[in-house]
Amino acid sequence: MNLKELLEKRKTAITKKWFDTVVETYPSDTSRFLKKQKDPFDNPVGSTTLQGVEGMFDELLGNMDQEVITSFLDPIIRIRAVQAFSASKATGFIFFLKAIIRESIKDEIRQNQTDELLSIESRIDELGLIAFDIYMSCRETLFRIKAEEEKKRTFSAFERAGLIKEI
Amino acid sequence: MANNKQIYDKGKVVAGLVIFVFIVLSPFLYNLGKAAPAPELKLTDKAKAAKECVLPKEEMKAGHMQLLDLWREKVVREASRVYVNTEGKEFAMSLSNTCLDCHSNKADFCDRCHNYASVSPYCWDCHIDNPKEISDAK
Amino acid sequence: MQNRRDFLKIAGLSALGITGANPVLDAFAAGGHDAEESVFRILKNEKALKAEQWAMVIDTRKFESEEALEPIVEACHKLHNVPDFGDPELIEENGDCAEANKRHEIKWIWEEEYGHAFPGKAGEFVNDRIKHLPFLVLCNHCEEPPCVRVCPTKATFKREDGIVLMDFHRCIGCRFCMAACPYGSRSFNFRDPRPFIKKEDRNPEFPTRMKGVVEKCNFCAERLAVGKEPACVEASDGAIAFGDLSDPESSVRELLKSNYTIRRKQGLGTGPAVYYIV
Amino acid sequence: MADDLAKPDELLSGIGHKPPKTGWMDTPVNIRKGMYCYASNPKSVDYLGLPNARQWNPMEEDWKLPENWKQILHEGFRERLDRFRSFKVFMDICVRCGACADKCHFFIGTGDPKNMPVLRAELLRSIYRNDFTLAGKLLGKVAGAREMTFDVLKEWWYYLFQCTECRRCSVFCPYGIDTAEITIMGRELLNLIGLNIDWIATPVANCYRTGNHLGIQPHAFKDMLDFFVEDVEDITGVNVEPQYNKKGADILFITPSGDVFADPGTYTCMGYLILFHYLKEKYGFDITWSTYASEGGNFGFFTSHETMKRLNSKMYAEAKRLGVKWILGGECGHMWRVINQYMDTMNGPADFMEVPVSPITGTKFENASGTKMVHIAEFTADLIKHGKLELDPSRNDNLKVTYHDSCNPSRGMGMLDEPRYVIQNACNHFYEMPANTIRENTFCCGSGAGLNAGEDMELRMTGGLPRANAVKYVHEKHGVNMLSCVCAVDRAALPALMEYWVPEVDVVGMTELVGNALILPGEKERETDLRGEPLPGMEEEE
Amino acid sequence: MNSKYMFSLAAVIVLFLLAYIGVAGIGLYGFFGIFIPYAAAFIFAVGVVYRVVDWAQSPVPFRIPSTCGQQKSLPWIKPASFDNPACNGTVLIRMILEIVLFRSLFRNMRFHFNKGNKFSYEWEKWLWLGALAFHWAFFVVVIRHLRFFTEPVPVCIQWLESLDSFFRLEFFADFVQVGLPGVFISGIVLLAAVIYLLLRRMLIPQVNYVSLAADYFPLFLIIAIAVSGIMMRYFTKVDIVGIKEFTMGLVTFHPKIPEGVGSVFYIHIFFVSVLLAYFPFSKLMHLAGIFMSPTRNLANNSRVKRHVNPWNYPxxxxxxxxxxxxxxxxxxxxxxxxxxxxxxxxx
Incomplete structure (x- = not known):
């Protein structure tokens, strides 16, 4: 069995652990809520994260299709970009996967498979970079929204005409 | 405002409180003027003569239902029919033929306490209540 | 179960999931008073008849007509306070309709014709005598009773001496046992039976039943306990024998050895303990 | 959140061995950027005559509080307990069953446990127990009591301005405990020592002076409506010039000023103009706008009961001055909660007006017989029901519309079906969001109760996540591209929310859809909708 | 271990020891049997009235019902009469639904995605069920206990008793000896429900996080009450007639200590007394509070009728x-x- 097949077989366990470690970046009471609550409308954070990690794991072992990855990664990062995370914390969860994979296969892995492992790990690095891109674009969107809202509100034209007078 | 307090929505609040107080006081009111003494039990002559029941009176008072439950279990399921009490006295374990033989005055013995404590055991639905004189006194 | 107080304590403790001795609970049981340990014993009657598997042999040759069975049925039903829903007097008294009452019939022991009692054996051309012979049927006290298996509350159970017994206290009236019994030996109390037991006939020593329980023949367990044979045996004038099937010396074994006997629906594998000499 | 990024190895080995968590009382507040609004401009506070006007910054250690702030809060607390049975009862009877915990959009979105409604209320309750109950005084922390400290104050300020008073929790509470009510009281208390936010205080000051939040002066207000009149004429070829401050008009119209100054509310405003002109031409409908009462919204509601009353008084005052028969109210959320639950009590009785009767259909609005103010959705629904409007819903055929119930009309009034009826008659493609996200279960836009600022964008985005998530669901399932609403704050807040979470979906007011669909007498063939976008079937001719 | 519930548990254990030592050790029968119950009943009644009057002294200045359904507006739009009541009659029904059936808790529902992105509703009503079972069982237990305080026992109470003991426990005859007396299902439901509510409070993270020691205490206390009651009825038998003599003495103001009633009885009434006395000072006042909640007990008619704020000032x-x-x-x-x-x- 090659490494990919092995990981394929372990998919449920690995993605579950990954999901758990991601939601454990929240306060402990919240993370338990995120794990337990199944309603996607009452728990958008948890359900988005769960769908995302499963989808990304498939791509990691599959084609690494940038578009597909983005479709799974974007919703997670989009949420984390507005929650109170720093950039590294918002995106760093991608790299948890390395340790989880190593831990999961440490008993089975053979010497000649290290190359394969390394290639998967560099794919994870790639995921991390995509995550960072998404994070940045989310933050940019956020600032653009702020700026535009400000512009809309002050109604600059009227202000110039002296039609608006603030106290 | 703080100085002259008043009850707002007085009608409803007071009505609610009156109902509450009435409910709390209802047991007291219900028994107002009643002495409601504990029931006095009449013993039949036979019971008086026997002096002692299967167990001491106190234990019978509190635990007769459990004794009966034990008896029925033993008689019906294990075919054991003899009970020897701590004094060494033997009894046939039978509600019909032992208990009701002595206490053949259901209305004046069993019912008084049962009514007082509001329990309605269904023993007499099957066990004919006065084996000595076959009466259908209900 | 030697000690009542222990019994209480254990029942209480196990129900509460607490284990180990607890002085506090001792005090509970003692009702706050110090009581010396008291010991009671529960014994069997010395005269009680004992067996490993009670069985009955009915000599059908000795019953020529239905009339011959009547005293036997009456002896049983009177003794056990079995109501008679067909009694015209009682129907009148209770303002009932005879037709409706038929469905409520309760029977412990009754007469059945050959064809009904032994459906597997009733060919078209049966011995004429047998065909019209009245058969006395009752609960077979099977060795493998199907009624016991289906009872959800264990109200029906098999005693050590082979008697299949009803614990009326526990019966919840689900009637699974009636569906399971292939012999129709069980009756259900659709209504309070007492009004249909003549007052003068009531036996105060045996309980009546209440509405909603199932009942049937008990092999006169209450008589065996005091050293008496079943009422039907006593009333049969020697036509019915009763004894321990596992005892080679017993009367029933004697009869089985020397006569040809049949049992009802033997093919079902329930192991009926009532044998018929034909 | 988690203070240090745990190394994955640690995480893996540490699962199940997490350090004992701290109770909420022992977890100090951490005020974060993007999650709070700027402190108020002292000029605004001063203009309103509210206490402790000064420049201050919540991120600094010194909040420049008055010496005796604890005493002020304590006395304010007592005063409010004496004045509001709701407050007193809600302080006492919560059993912390947790039914509300996961109902709050801020908890769902931020994951901050103190955003659970029960805990937000406990922030106040803990002080209440300490100061006013025997058990709290005797048992202290065991009874859930704690002393007022600066840290607690910070917590109050931070979390009371992370509540949009949407009342979703109240729906699920077995005793109807309303966190909105508690937040209102808490904010009143904070205002007593000058802890307010600028996004509320300045609009309040503006509204007080000029009649509207933005401080649009009367002539400018008219100028802006004139622009819309011109735009409508360009699109329809009809002049829909309204009347202003007209004495003796039948009806006074009041709408939030957001509709006059900010997209996409401005298109809703054009819808009003078209509707009123249609009714005037066809049925001689006589309605006037007012520059004095030119604000329906009432940010005073987010400040204190007193401020709410001060701002709200203009509505009846203007109606009385103009001598109108009744008032028609535009699309707004909290404006309608104020009208429904507070206005008549505060500034009534409105006995100088008549019970509202639609001059067109003759319908008597019994449900407004005391307040004498009718919601435009009720009014329009009645017109449509009686067949008084010629509508061409196919003009909205390029829209697939869903409807967002605003919190206040749904949980503070119960207006659920009227706007749906109007919208479904004005457009052909309508889809509902999942049932636990609409009607009385509706999720807040995340920006209500004065939190619609720019600086707390992260808070708004997380708070609006549950709403956006449901929109995303209908967008993906039915191709919904338009989110309709009857609230000016929604129209201001939802575009930003949509742009972040579901960029393909735009936001529209109910009356804009009506304005698009309504066939004006003598109009030219319309080529675009009110936004200047080509109508369906007109794309090629562009 | 969580200190909040350990504290409450310890408090209940201390109460137990107090009563046990007080009765079995020192023999303070009069104190625990007569003084404490009278005092507790007094504190309960006066305390509740005091608290309600205290609440009532604050006015309800504004009509702020939470409207959980369509308002009554145009005649052709169907209003949600009970969720958004327009008059006092429908408010009454709303209150009854809330108080008797816990309608608000019943609203809880969840969605979840099935495979293929189809969502469906999930029954999420455990809290509702647990709370309803608990309160109703408690109510029945309280009413049933009136048999100790009335003579003759009113028919309705006897009727309730027979209904309560209707369920045939013969099913469990192999596990417990429950043949006599008849088993009251309400007591068992009460105990089960209160244990559920306790476990829920301990195990559901959000609820655990918001819970105070004051939330655990009444739960432990009620468990103790139920356990001591069940003990007396089924396991350590007490003289019922003696107890009734005693309770009748209490309600006719001729209190007399009965002979030979075990200490478990005193422990039971001590726990009940503590609960009664604790009641007015605690969150248990939600019993009265639910009647006073302005978001539920008012009609949404403030656009129709003017309501006056007594402290309205210019x-x-x-x-x-x-x-x-x-x-x-x-x-x-x-x-x-x-x-x-x-x-x-x-x-």
């Missing part, structure tokens, strides 16, 4: 005159009508 407003004075010139210039024309000496 506020400083910006009048039209002040407004026109501020902007008169600009208004005239823009062609807006004004009340007063410009005077020569300027506006």
């Amino acid at each position: 506020v400083k407003v910006h009048t039209y005159e002040e407004y026109e004075d501020d902007f008169r010139e600009k208004m005239i210039e823009a062609g807006l009508p004004v009340e007063k024309e410009l005077t020569t000496n300027g506006g």
Whole structure:
């Protein structure tokens, strides 16, 4: 069995652990809520994260299709970009996967498979970079929204005409 | 405002409180003027003569239902029919033929306490209540 | 179960999931008073008849007509306070309709014709005598009773001496046992039976039943306990024998050895303990 | 959140061995950027005559509080307990069953446990127990009591301005405990020592002076409506010039000023103009706008009961001055909660007006017989029901519309079906969001109760996540591209929310859809909708 | 271990020891049997009245019902009469639904995605069920206990008793000896429900996080009450007639300590007394509070009827005159009508 097949077989366990470690970046009471609550409308954070990690794991072992990855990664990062995370914390969860994979296969892995492992790990690095891109674009969107809202509100034209007078 | 307090929505609040107080006081009111003494039990002559029941009176008072439950279990399921009490006295374990033989005055013995404590055991639905004189006194 | 107080304590403790001795609970049981340990014993009657598997042999040759069975049925039903829903007097008294009452019939022991009692054996051309012979049927006290298996509350159970017994206290009236019994030996109390037991006939020593329980023949367990044979045996004038099937010396074994006997629906594998000499 | 990024190895080995968590009382507040609004401009506070006007910054250690702030809060607390049975009862009877915990959009979105409604209320309750109950005084922390400290104050300020008073929790509470009510009281208390936010205080000051939040002066207000009149004429070829401050008009119209100054509310405003002109031409409908009462919204509601009353008084005052028969109210959320639950009590009785009767259909609005103010959705629904409007819903055929119930009309009034009826008659493609996200279960836009600022964008985005998530669901399932609403704050807040979470979906007011669909007498063939976008079937001719 | 519930558990254990030592050790029968119950009943009744009067002394200035359904507006739109009551009659029904059936808790529902992105509803009503079972069982247990306080026992109570013991426990005959007396299902439901509520509070993270020691204490206390009651009825038998003599003595004000009633009885009534006395000072006042909650007990009719705020006071407003004075010139210039024309000496 090659490494990919092995990981394929372990998919449920690995993605579950990954999901758990991601939601454990929240306060402990919240993370338990995120794990337990199944309603996607009452728990958008948890359900988005769960769908995302499963989808990304498939791509990691599959084609690494940038578009597909983005479709799974974007919703997670989009949420984390507005929650109170720093950039590294918002995106760093991608790299948890390395340790989880190593831990999961440490008993089975053979010497000649290290190359394969390394290639998967560099794919994870790639995921991390995509995550960072998404994070940045989310933050940019956020600032653009702020700026535009400000512009809309002050109604600059009227202000110039002296039609608006603030106290 | 703080100085002259008043009850707002007085009608409803007071009505609610009156109902509450009435409910709390209802047991007291219900028994107002009643002495409601504990029931006095009449013993039949036979019971008086026997002096002692299967167990001491106190234990019978509190635990007769459990004794009966034990008896029925033993008689019906294990075919054991003899009970020897701590004094060494033997009894046939039978509600019909032992208990009701002595206490053949259901209305004046069993019912008084049962009514007082509001329990309605269904023993007499099957066990004919006065084996000595076959009466259908209900 | 030697000690009542222990019994209480254990029942209480196990129900509460607490284990180990607890002085506090001792005090509970003692009702706050110090009581010396008291010991009671529960014994069997010395005269009680004992067996490993009670069985009955009915000599059908000795019953020529239905009339011959009547005293036997009456002896049983009177003794056990079995109501008679067909009694015209009682129907009148209770303002009932005879037709409706038929469905409520309760029977412990009754007469059945050959064809009904032994459906597997009733060919078209049966011995004429047998065909019209009245058969006395009752609960077979099977060795493998199907009624016991289906009872959800264990109200029906098999005693050590082979008697299949009803614990009326526990019966919840689900009637699974009636569906399971292939012999129709069980009756259900659709209504309070007492009004249909003549007052003068009531036996105060045996309980009546209440509405909603199932009942049937008990092999006169209450008589065996005091050293008496079943009422039907006593009333049969020697036509019915009763004894321990596992005892080679017993009367029933004697009869089985020397006569040809049949049992009802033997093919079902329930192991009926009532044998018929034909 | 988690203070240090745990190394994955640690995480893996540490699962199940997490350090004992701290109770909420022992977890100090951490005020974060993007999650709070700027402190108020002292000029605004001063203009309103509210206490402790000064420049201050919540991120600094010194909040420049008055010496005796604890005493002020304590006395304010007592005063409010004496004045509001709701407050007193809600302080006492919560059993912390947790039914509300996961109902709050801020908890769902931020994951901050103190955003659970029960805990937000406990922030106040803990002080209440300490100061006013025997058990709290005797048992202290065991009874859930704690002393007022600066840290607690910070917590109050931070979390009371992370509540949009949407009342979703109240729906699920077995005793109807309303966190909105508690937040209102808490904010009143904070205002007593000058802890307010600028996004509320300045609009309040503006509204007080000029009649509207933005401080649009009367002539400018008219100028802006004139622009819309011109735009409508360009699109329809009809002049829909309204009347202003007209004495003796039948009806006074009041709408939030957001509709006059900010997209996409401005298109809703054009819808009003078209509707009123249609009714005037066809049925001689006589309605006037007012520059004095030119604000329906009432940010005073987010400040204190007193401020709410001060701002709200203009509505009846203007109606009385103009001598109108009744008032028609535009699309707004909290404006309608104020009208429904507070206005008549505060500034009534409105006995100088008549019970509202639609001059067109003759319908008597019994449900407004005391307040004498009718919601435009009720009014329009009645017109449509009686067949008084010629509508061409196919003009909205390029829209697939869903409807967002605003919190206040749904949980503070119960207006659920009227706007749906109007919208479904004005457009052909309508889809509902999942049932636990609409009607009385509706999720807040995340920006209500004065939190619609720019600086707390992260808070708004997380708070609006549950709403956006449901929109995303209908967008993906039915191709919904338009989110309709009857609230000016929604129209201001939802575009930003949509742009972040579901960029393909735009936001529209109910009356804009009506304005698009309504066939004006003598109009030219319309080529675009009110936004200047080509109508369906007109794309090629562009 | 969580200190909050350990504290409450310890408190209940201390109460137990107090009663046990007090009765079995020192023999303070009169104190625990007569003084404490009277005092507790007094504190309960007076305390509840005091608290309600205290609440009632604050007015309800504004009508703020939470409207959980369609308002009554146009005649052809169907209103949600009970969720958004328009008159006092429907408010009453709303209150009854809330108090008797816990309607608000019943609203809880969840969605979840099935495979293929189809969502469906999930029954999420455990809290509702647990709370309903608990409160109703408690109610039945309380009513049933009136048999100790009335003579003759009213028929309705006897009827309730027979209904309560209707369920045939013979099913469990192999596990417990329950043949006699008849088993009251309410007691068992009460114990099960209160244990559920306790476990829920301990195990559901959010609820655990918001819980105080004051939330655990009544739960432990009620468990103790239920356990001691069940012990007496089924395991350590007590003299019922003696107890009734005693309780009847209490309600006829001729208290007399019965002979030979075990200490478990005193422990039971001590726990009950503590619960009664604790009641007015705690969150248990939600019993009365639910009747007083302005978001539930008011009609949504404030647009129809004017409600008066007793402390309504005049506020400083910006009048039209002040407004026109501020902007008169600009208004005239823009062609807006004004009340007063410009005077020569300027506006």
